[in-house]
Amino acid sequence: xxxxxxxxxxxxxxxxxxxxxxxxxxxxxxxxxxxxxxxxxxxxxxxxxxxxxxxxxxxxxxxxxxxxxxxxxxxxxxxxxxxxxxxxxxxxxxxxxxxxxxxxxxxxxxxxxxxxxxxxxxxxxxxxxxxxxxxxxxxxxxxxxxxxxxxxxxxxxxxxxxxxxxxxxxxxxxxxxxxxxxxxxxxxxxxxxxxxxxxxxxxxxxxxxxxxxxxxxxxxxxxxxxxxxxxxxxxxxxxxxxxxxxxxxxxxxxxxxxxxxxxxxxxxxxxxxxxxxxxxxxxxxxxxxxxxxxxxxxxxxxxxxxxxxxxxxxxxxxxxxxxxxxxxxxxxxxxxxxxxxxxxxxxxxxxxxxxxxxxxxxxxxxxxxxxxxxxxxxxxxxxxxxxxxxxxxxxxxxxxxxxxxxxxxxxxxxxxxxxxxxxxxxxxxxxxxxxxxxxxxxxxxxxxxxxxxxxxxxxxxxx
RNA sequence: GCUCCCUUCGUCUAGUGGUAAGGACUCCGGCCUCUCACGCCGGCAACAGGGGUUCGAAUCCCCUAGGGAGCGCCA
Numbered sequence: 302x303x304x305x306x307x308x309x310x311x312x313x314x315x316x317x318x319x320x321x322x323x324x325x326x327x328x329x330x331x332x333x334x335x336x337x338x339x340x341x342x343x344x345x346x347x348x349x350x351x352x353x354x355x356x357x358x359x360x361x362x363x364x365x366x367x368x369x370x371x372x373x374x375x376x377x378x379x380x381x382x383x384x385x386x387x388x389x390x391x392x393x394x395x396x397x398x399x400x401x402x403x404x405x406x407x408x409x410x411x412x413x414x415x416x417x418x419x420x421x422x423x424x425x426x427x428x429x430x431x432x433x434x435x436x437x438x439x440x441x442x443x444x445x446x447x448x449x450x451x452x453x454x455x456x457x458x459x460x461x462x463x464x465x466x467x468x469x470x471x472x473x474x475x476x477x478x479x480x481x482x483x484x485x486x487x488x489x490x491x492x493x494x495x496x497x498x499x500x501x502x503x504x505x506x507x508x509x510x511x512x513x514x515x516x517x518x519x520x521x522x523x524x525x526x527x528x529x530x531x532x533x534x535x536x537x538x539x540x541x542x543x544x545x546x547x548x549x550x551x552x553x554x555x556x557x558x559x560x561x562x563x564x565x566x567x568x569x570x571x572x573x574x575x576x577x578x579x580x581x582x583x584x585x586x587x588x589x590x591x592x593x594x595x596x597x598x599x600x601x602x603x604x605x606x607x608x609x610x611x612x613x614x615x616x617x618x619x620x621x622x623x624x625x626x627x628x629x630x631x632x633x634x635x636x637x638x639x640x641x642x643x644x645x646x647x648x649x650x651x652x653x654x655x656x657x658x659x660x661x662x663x664x665x666x667x668x669x670x671x672x673x674x675x676x677x678x679x680x681x682x683x684x685x686x687x688x689x690x691x692x693x694x695x696x697x698x699x700x701x702x703x704x705x706x707x708x709x710x711x712x713x714x715x716x717x718x719x720x721x722x723x724x725x726x727x728x729x730x731x732x733x734x735x736x737x738x739x740x741x742x743x744x745x746x747x748x749x750x751x752x753x754x755x756x757x758x759x760x761x762x763x764x
Numbered sequence: 765g766c767u768c769c770c771u772u773c774g775u776c777u778a779g780u781g782g783u784a785a786g787g788a789c790u791c792c793g794g795c796c797u798c799u800c801a802c803g804c805c806g807g808c809a810a811c812a813g814g815g816g817u818u819c820g821a822a823u824c825c826c827c828u829a830g831g832g833a834g835c836g837c838c839a
Contacts, residue, residue, distance in 0.1 A: 307839090309838085309839050311838090311839080341839065343839090344838070344839075346838095347838080347839090405837095408837095409836095412836075412837080416835090416836080419765085419835095423765045423766080424765070424766075426765095426835060426836090427766090427835070451837050469769075472768080472769095473768095474768075475767070478766070478767050478768090478834095478835075479767090479835080480835070482835095482836090483837055485837085487837060488837080490837090492836090492837065492838090492839090493838070493839045494839095496839095497839080512833090513769065513832080513833065514832090514833055514834070514839095515833090515834090515839090516768065516769065516833070516834075517767070517768055517769085517833070517834040518834075518839095538769085540769090540832095541769095541770090541832065541833075543832085547831085548831095549832070549833090575776095578776060578777080578788085579776070580776090580777095581777095582776090582777055582778060584778090584787090586787070586788050586789095602778095604776095604777075605769080605770065605771095606770055606771065606772095606777095607769095607770065607831080607832070608776065608777090609775065609776080611774095611775050611776070611789075613775075613789065613790060614775070614776060614788085614789050614790085616789090617789055617790090618789095620802090624802085656802085657801065657802035657803080658801055658802070713798075713799095717798080722798095723798045723799095724797090724798050724799065725798085725799050725800085726798095726799090727798065727799070728797090728798075728799030728800075729799055730799095731799080732799065732800065738800085738801095739799095739800060739801090740799095740800040740801045741800070741801065742801075742802090743800095743801085743802090744799075744800090
């Protein structure tokens with residue numbers, strides 16, 4: 302089994318592409334097959350090397366390593382379409398020779414007008430073959446005049462094409478609904494249908510998982526490959542991904558992209574585990590490695606209904622990833638600067654203390670600052686609660702602190718004896734005085750990790 | 765406009781003629797604890813609507829509604 306991911310480097314990966322890449326990766330890895338990467342950079346206008354580099358970097362970050370690709374090479378390269386123009390020319394000639402394609406000189410503006418007219422007349426905008434039967438000498442005349450045509454594939458106008466989608470089952474398309482599509486642009490570069498299908502065949506790709514938006518493109522590619530006598534891969538169409546609002550994900554806007562995910566400090570396994578469950582059902586609700594995901598990935602567990610991006614669920618996987626990360630990894634995730642205020646030798650204890658309370662690197666830095674740096678910040682509400690607890694509360698707390706082992710029990714014991722408060726009334730003011738926050742790491746270890754001096758001053762402030 | 769696809773708790777989903785319609789996230793309650801968070805346990809909550817077929821439909825068929833995609837010298 303050979304699968305591939307074929308991004309066009311026109312921007313950063315978003316959740317949709319990422320999930321397509323992931324599913325192809327999981328399918329290949331789960332079957333012991335190969336996963337290849339092919340860059341579809343034939344649109345010079347929109348593609349850039351910088352974007353390509355970012356895409357590769359994002360894939361690596363996720364852990365989706367490829368067996369063959371533009372950087373690693375492989376037996377059926379090159380793996381960037383911009384380097385394969387000779388191949389496309391060769392196969393286009395074959396199609397021309399066999400009568401499967403023809404040049405078309407219709408201009409862009411003529412085409413647009415034609416489409417408008419069709420739509421207005423209530424007809425599908427299917428190309429009308431105006432140029433399909435141009436006499437030989439006229440073709441020759443135009444070519445020698447240096448006018449560059451596009452080349453269109455001649456689609457049979459009757460009959461139906463059946464194919465088996467490995468996710469949706471049997472599909473049937475009426476050929477009459479399919480117009481003669483462009484194989485080669487007038488600048489000589491291959492159009493998507495051509496380059497994409499041809500490369501899959503030439504690279505011996507056996508399975509293609511792609512977005513549902515390609516579903517109605519499938520018959521074109523099959524027709525093309527059949528005309529060339531090349532093997533047709535098994536196609537499977539993944540349900541669409543919708544934005545938070547249930548509308549299609551906008552290409553430009555939206556926060557569901559790799560740029561945002563990485564900048565936010567998400568763990569790659571959090572992103573992968575979340576994406577893996579968008580349109581695929583796994584039995585386990587545990588955080589899994591890519592290998593484990595691959596082992597449990599199955600085409601018949603892929604869904605057909607569109608899924609909605611839900612950042613709350615992504616956050617759940619991030620929480621699991623934080624809990625599962627090793628100490629060193631968590632530390633490097635938090636970043637060196639997060640520990641600026643943490644005394645030497647305290648890092649591990651500190652990290653263990655805050656781990657259950659953080660989802661982002663900034664959360665770690667935030668706790669470091671509260672505990673060891675600038676100290677807690679008090680909102681008006683918090684100050685009110687603290688004032689309400691009263692000076693007597695904190696005098697007792699300080700007494701307790703000095704009397705015992707400087708631990709939590711000594712403090713709470715003293716306050717309880719003096720004021721008779723317990724439960725929330727006892728713990729909330731202490732937590733607030735020490736951290737300024739209503740929730741956070743456990744109090745006992747906080748007291749152990751904080752210098753006596755600090756505790757004294759934080760409690761003393763409210764006396 | 766034409767062709768195709770999709771529709772189970774708020775969200776992600778299990779389910780392929782007989783289930784009390786299951787799980788996860790969110791939310792709520794309890795426990796850990798004399799506090800909050802973490803964790804654990806429990807609870808609320810769904811078959812888009814209408815017709816068939818069948819002893820029996822979430823599951824099969826038809827229609828309706830809603831959503832989406834494609835019909836590009838974009839991929």
